[in-house]
Amino acid sequence: MQKPAESPYPLHDLIRQRWSPVCFEPRSIPEETLLTLFEAARWAPSSYNEQPWSFVVATRDQPDEFAALLACLAEPNQVWAQNAGALLLSVAALNFQRNSRPNRHSFHDVGLATANLLLQAEALRLHGHPMAGFDVERSRTLFGIPASHEPVAAIAIGFAAVDFENCAPDLKKRDSGARVRKPLNELVFTGRWGAVRSGR
Incomplete structure (x- = not known):
């Protein structure tokens, strides 16, 4: 299923096509494919090139780890x-490696x-769906995340459903609904906060 963004300005196709489904095919992801995703993450920019990100990963091929991470999610997300x-x-x-600040x-x-x-x-x-709805402290405890680090978000990665066989009607409705974004005149200002760029 594709849901390209409707934009008045030209966008790269990867940006136009990216969306966050809630209906996934219950399929495993090859290990090399997963490593490619993390390699992409590795090359992101960061302040002072600190690269302050880490990822905890659990796949369908690791049922115990997958169940543990799933249990950290809010029930509607599970x-x-x-x-x-x-x-x-x-x-x-949480702190810079270079000076501990x-x-x-x-x-x-x-x-x-x-x-x-x-x-x-x-x-x-593949498609990804980031989630704010997860138990930070439970995930910290279950996966031994130290106090020097903070869990930020949970992310589901998978193949978007084709036939919706494993998808409840309300979730199918969410995936088939229109994508909505705020207009640029609510997001981009010039000179002072709230001052819309001329011509927009």
Whole structure:
């Protein structure tokens, strides 16, 4: 299923095609494909090139780890994420390695790495769905994430459903709905906050 973005300006096709489904085919993802996603994340930009991101990964081929990560998700997310090929946790280092001072950009940089990962997934005909709905402390405990690091988001990666056989009607409706974004005049300002660029 494809849901290309409707944009008044030209976009790269990977950006136009990227979206976050809730209906996945319950299929495994080859290990080399997963490593390609993380390699894409590895090359994201970051403040002082600190690369403050890490990822915890659990695949369908690791049923115990997959079940543990799935259990960290909010219950509504568990309903659909159980069909993903892999579940991830993105994790941010809270301090700079270079001087041990707080890195206020680390969440931003983890987001950049995640965006790289999601676009690489799209290039490989996979889809990713980041989630805020997960138990931070439970994931910290289950996966031994140290206090120096903070779980940022959960991410489901997989093959978007084709026939919706494993998808509940309400989830199918979500996936078939229109994609919506705020217009640029609510997002881009000039001179002062809220001042819309002329001609927009």
